[in-house]
Amino acid sequence: MKDKTAALTSFMKQRRMGLNDFIQRLATNSYACKHPEVQSILNLSPPQDAELMNTNPSPPPSPSQQINLGPSSNPSAKPSDFHFLKVIGKGSFGKVLLARHRADDEFYAVKVLQKKAILKKKEEKHIMSERNVLLKNVKHPFLVGLHYSFQTADKLYFILDYINGGELFYHLQRERCFLEPRARFYAAEIGSALGYLHSLNIVYRDLKPENILLDSQGHIILTDFGLCKENIEPNGTTSTFCGTPEYLAPEVLHKQPYDRTVDWWCLGAVLYEMLYGLPPFYSRNTAEMYDNILNKPLQLKPNISNAARHLLEGLLQKDRTKRLGCTDDFIEIKNHMFFSPINWDDLNAKKITPPFNPNVTGPNDLRHFDPEFTDEPVPNSIGCSPDSALATASIKEAAEAFVGFSYAPSMDSYL
Numbered sequence: 001m002k003d004k005t006a007a008l009t010s011f012m013k014q015r016r017m018g019l020n021d022f023i024q025r026l027a028t029n030s031y032a033c034k035h036p037e038v039q040s041i042l043n044l045s046p047p048q049d050a051e052l053m054n055t056n057p058s059p060p061p062s063p064s065q066q067i068n069l070g071p072s073s074n075p076s077a078k079p080s081d082f083h084f085l086k087v088i089g090k091g092s093f094g095k096v097l098l099a100r101h102r103a104d105d106e107f108y109a110v111k112v113l114q115k116k117a118i119l120k121k122k123e124e125k126h127i128m129s130e131r132n133v134l135l136k137n138v139k140h141p142f143l144v145g146l147h148y149s150f151q152t153a154d155k156l157y158f159i160l161d162y163i164n165g166g167e168l169f170y171h172l173q174r175e176r177c178f179l180e181p182r183a184r185f186y187a188a189e190i191g192s193a194l195g196y197l198h199s200l201n202i203v204y205r206d207l208k209p210e211n212i213l214l215d216s217q218g219h220i221i222l223t224d225f226g227l228c229k230e231n232i233e234p235n236g237t238t239s240t241f242c243g244t245p246e247y248l249a250p251e252v253l254h255k256q257p258y259d260r261t262v263d264w265w266c267l268g269a270v271l272y273e274m275l276y277g278l279p280p281f282y283s284r285n286t287a288e289m290y291d292n293i294l295n296k297p298l299q300l301k302p303n304i305s306n307a308a309r310h311l312l313e314g315l316l317q318k319d320r321t322k323r324l325g326c327t328d329d330f331i332e333i334k335n336h337m338f339f340s341p342i343n344w345d346d347l348n349a350k351k352i353t354p355p356f357n358p359n360v361t362g363p364n365d366l367r368h369f370d371p372e373f374t375d376e377p378v379p380n381s382i383g384c385s386p387d388s389a390l391a392t393a394s395i396k397e398a399a400e401a402f403v404g405f406s407y408a409p410s411m412d413s414y415l
Contacts, residue, residue, distance in 0.1 A: 077150040079157065079382065082110060087376045088164075088369050091224075093117045093127075094155070097382060098162060098363070107363040108147065111158040112382055115402065118156075124401040126226045127156065131405055133225040134158065136200050141350055142193040144213070144223040151405050163221045165214030165358035166368025168274075172209055176277045180308060181341075182355040183274040186212070187267065188342045189220035194263045195330025201236075203229045203259070207266035208244050209273065214368070218354030232260060234329070245286065246279040250294050250318045264325035264333065268315025275304055280316055294318070307338040 082099040089096035094113040101108065118124055134146035147159040168186065172178070178186070190212060197204055206227040213221040229238050236259065243252060249265035251258040272280040281292035298316050300309050314324030314336070325332050334344060346352050358368055366374050 077148060077157075077159075079152065079155075082108070084110070084378050084382050085364075086366060086369075087373045087378060088366070089373055090376075092121070093123070095379070095382070096160075097378065098164075098366070100363075107162045109144075109160045109162045111160060113156040113158075115151075115154050115156060119401060123226075128402070128405065129228055129230060130224075130226045131158070132230060133197075133202055133228045134160075136202070140193060140196045141348060142189045142220045142222055143196070144221050149405060151402055156402060156405055160223075161221070162363060163213040163215050163223070164360050164363065164365060164368060165216055165218060167210055167370075168212040168214065168220075168270075169209035170368060170370055171214070171356070172274065172277070178274045179355075180275065180305060183271060183308075184338065184341070185352065185355050186220055186274060187271045188339055188344075188347055190222065190270065191267060191330060191333050191339075192344070192348055193220065193222045194267065195333070197228070198260050198263070198329050201230065201232050201234075203232045203238065204263050204266075205229060206243055206247075207263060207270055208247050209270060212270070214354075214356070214358055216358060216360045217350075218357050219350055235259070245289070246282055248290075248293060249320070251320050253290055253294055258320065259326075260329060261320045261323045261326050264315050264323055265320075267333070268312055271308075272312055272316065275308065276301070280312075305338075307336075307340075311336050311338040 081102055083102055084097045084099045086098045087095050088098050088109065089111075091113075094111065094117070096109055096111045099108050099110040100106070113127065118127055131146075131149060134144075134149075144163065145161045147161075149156070149158050151157065190207070194204055194207070204222070204225070204227075206224065207222075211222065211224045213223055215221050227242050229240065232238060238258065243249075243262075243266075247266050247269045249258065249262045252262060269279050280298060281289055281296060283289040283292060298313060300312060304312075311324070315333075317323040320326060324336065333339070343352070360368070
């Protein structure tokens, strides 16, 4: 029991680490690096993709080469429009804050990213991709909505739906695992969201409980689209090495081209974690975990139904050409016997009562946010852009790198 608790504690601490930071830390561990699988993964030269771990990035595109989706001027929005109340999340490039708009008193989640940090890691392409994907999300009930975006000399601002039912990760931490009906409900809503993204030729690539929120009623909301890959046709592939270590599919670890079935592997890993409390091939020893993902057969304890067992075996199939979803994508998942109790029309209309109600009293109820975030003071610099934040040359570089980031919806979208 002590070993299990220690493993869980170690796992929780590592979970919020970005893959780039994780790889750098792994590279300093001489024991781990001696493992042949890890050496293979760390041997990223020459990369198959210019994005591959940023080892050989192409120079930032000039403004004329960048793709702009939809309207891209939002001259009136500014940080001082908001009263920033609490830190509710953190990432590699900035923070997510609960904010109230001064004019209409509406609450929003405002994602504030530091341009300097993005440029340093050459991640501007991913940020612009996140913005583009958010613009396409308007029609799905289980994807977070973007109201608008704007930028200052040194920061980018996403104005997003405020969702305060807590991360799925937070609830899993507290309850350790879920009963099958609850896990089925969440997996169905997640699957519906992934299926919709796939219908837009978008592969999500970073499904994990930290990126899955519950709204105030208990429905799933998928968030954080920074690793999405656009323009992947049904039979198309990509080869960027990215994701979160515990959820990497075998083909990603092998640095082989992969397709949208990578998302169904991740759905299997999240479902497994909901039922058992840890991801399927988890080990505190990273080299061992990667070896498990690549080579260890899936082991399922007997305390789940045959339907759940069959679904997990289909989703966590190491050969992507045999994985559930490889032929008809979401239709195969939807029609699996595990989901036979689900009426999909009712699910998408949010007519099915969620199995868990977060019972939040209102926007100021932060009980489901990790105190690690909410106890942190709101930085004074969030709402302003001091001239000293970026050198003149960097300001010019930042301006060119994020051309078209700002977005204001047309009046038609409100009708």
